[in-house]
Structures are given as C-alpha cells and as structure tokens.
Amino acid sequence: MVRLGAVKRTFRERGEAQGIMRLRAAFFRRVHTPMPTRSKSSHRWLKEHFSDPYVKKAKAEGLRSRAAYKLEELVERDRLLKPGMVVVDLGAAPGGWSQWVRQELGDRGRVIALDILAMPPLAGVEFLHGDFREDDVLSQLEAMLGGQPVDLVLSDMAPNMSGVDSVDLPRAMYLSELAMDFADKHLRVGGNFLIKLFQGVGFDEYVKELRRRYDKVVIRKPAASRKRSPEVYALAQGRRAAMK
Numbered sequence: 028m029v030r031l032g033a034v035k036r037t038f039r040e041r042g043e044a045q046g047i048m049r050l051r052a053a054f055f056r057r058v059h060t061p062m063p064t065r066s067k068s069s070h071r072w073l074k075e076h077f078s079d080p081y082v083k084k085a086k087a088e089g090l091r092s093r094a095a096y097k098l099e100e101l102v103e104r105d106r107l108l109k110p111g112m113v114v115v116d117l118g119a120a121p122g123g124w125s126q127w128v129r130q131e132l133g134d135r136g137r138v139i140a141l142d143i144l145a146m147p148p149l150a151g152v153e154f155l156h157g158d159f160r161e162d163d164v165l166s167q168l169e170a171m172l173g174g175q176p177v178d179l180v181l182s183d184m185a186p187n188m189s190g191v192d193s194v195d196l197p198r199a200m201y202l203s204e205l206a207m208d209f210a211d212k213h214l215r216v217g218g219n220f221l222i223k224l225f226q227g228v229g230f231d232e233y234v235k236e237l238r239r240r241y242d243k244v245v246i247r248k249p250a251a252s253r254k255r256s257p258e259v260y261a262l263a264q265g266r267r268a269a270m271k
C-alpha cells in the first residue's frame with residue numbers, strides 16, 4: 028500500500044491542488060520504458076564515470092560509491108557524527124553512505140540502512156530491503172528501531188529518473204515528504220536531518236517546512252555532486268521540540 032496521506036495533506040495545506048494532480052499522475056502511472064540499445068549519451072556517461080576522480084578515489088579506498096564523498100563534505104563541516112549515534116540511511120544502496128558512517132562511528136552506535144534495491148551486507152550495518160513508500164516497510168523499520176530515538180536521518184533517495192521533469196520531480200518530492208515525516212516522528216529533539224532534494228516544483232515549500240521544524244537549515248551542493256545534476260542537499264540541524 029503506497030503512503031499518500033502525508034503528501035496529500037501538506038500539498039493541500041499549501042493550496043497546491045496542482046501538486047496533488049501531478050503526484051497522482053506520477054505515482055499511479057507506471058512508466059515502462061524499454062531498455063534502449065547503448066546510445067551516444069550512455070557511452071558519454073560511461074566515459075565520464077570511469078574518468079571521474081571521485082569514482083577512482085572510491086575504488087582506491089574500497090568505498091562502495093562516490094556518493095560517500097558528498098556525505099563526507101556535508102557532514103564533516105559541521106561535525107555531525109559522534110560515536111554512539113543512531114543513524115538511519117534512507118535510499119542506502121549500494122552502501123557508500125552507510126559504509127562511511129559506520130567507519131566514522133567506529134564500533135559504537137547503530138546504522139540502519141533501507142533501500143528498495145538489494146544491497147550486499149556491510150559489517151555493522153542493519154539493512155532493510157523494501158520500498159519506503161509502503162506502510163509495512165515503514166512498520167518494519169520502526170520495529171528495528173524499537174522506540175530508540177534517532178540522532179541523524181539521512182536520505183539520498185531518488186526515484187528512477189525518466190528525464191521528464193513533470194514525472195520525476197513529484198516522485199522525488201513524494202519520497203522527500205515521506206522522509207521528512209519519518210524524521211518528524213523518530214528524530215530526537217536536537218537531532219539532524221540531511222536530505223537530497225531536486226530543485227523545481229515544491230522545493231521552496233519543502234525548505235520552508237524544514238525551517239519550521241529545525242533551528243538551522245542550509246542548502247549545499249557538495250563538490251562531488253555533478254554540476255549538471257539538479258540535486259542539492261538540505262542540511263537541517265537542531266530538531267525543535269515543537270514546530271514554529
């Protein structure tokens with residue numbers, strides 16, 4: 028069962044009827060695009076990927092993805108990770124962020140990772156394989172937490188991109204809304220939330236919502252994030268006891 032409640036509610040509150048229509052269209056229309064034969068652009072992507080310094084560095088350092096360097100830059104600047112913390116990593120596969128967080132926490136604390144895709148095990152990382160949009164997956168994640176408050180919620184979730192903004196952006200925003208809801212329920216007061224966002228429809232409203240909930244919100248584009256990617260990261264620090 029797909030969780031639409033949270034998103035419908037916030038869009039309604041903001042009087043964005045069009046947002047609801049776009050969400051409906053995006054989530055209930057399954058877009059099955061046949062795999063194209065390898066195109067010029069995929070050749071370009073492969074060339075770019077293998078000459079990318081972060082890909083080379085990740086390989087040399089035994090990290091599962093170049094994405095780990097984005098997290099390193101985002102989190103180290105504010106020294107957000109401390110031994111003993113409970114960290115939830117949403118959209119964790121192939122595991123670069125979880126792996127890096129585990130290294131930083133040493134052998135204390137918990138790292139709970141979730142992804143719709145399977146992920147080979149990582150020592151010291153508890154992994155839940157499932158779709159975060161589904162109620163029973165959320166319940167399983169909550170059962171894993173067992174009522175333990177979370178210190179840091181990370182979300183690098185991104186839907187499969189079709190290249191059509193009117194489809195992709197509402198899908199991405201839906202995941203972001205669910206992640207915010209999760210942080211609302213499970214982050215301890217004073218805790219931090221880091222989330223990947225795509226600039227476009229709903230972005231400003233989302234950041235405004237973060238500002239109601241957290242003492243400090245900054246938008247960052249780490250050096251390892253590809254320039255042509257519309258992704259940015261919102262780092263929300265200091266979960267308030269009550270919303271503004």
Ligand SMILES: C[S@@+](CC[C@H](N)C(=O)[O-])C[C@H]1O[C@@H](n2cnc3c(N)ncnc32)[C@H](O)[C@@H]1O
Pocket residue numbers: 091092094095117118119120121122123124125141142143144157158159160183184185186187202
């Ligand atoms: C950019 S990747 C994450 C990379 C990861 N941070 C790392 O360091 O390796 C985005 C992830 O979001 C996941 N994702 C997308 N939709 C999801 C959903 N509905 N539930 C759970 N994970 C999802 C994708 O499967 C993908 O692995």
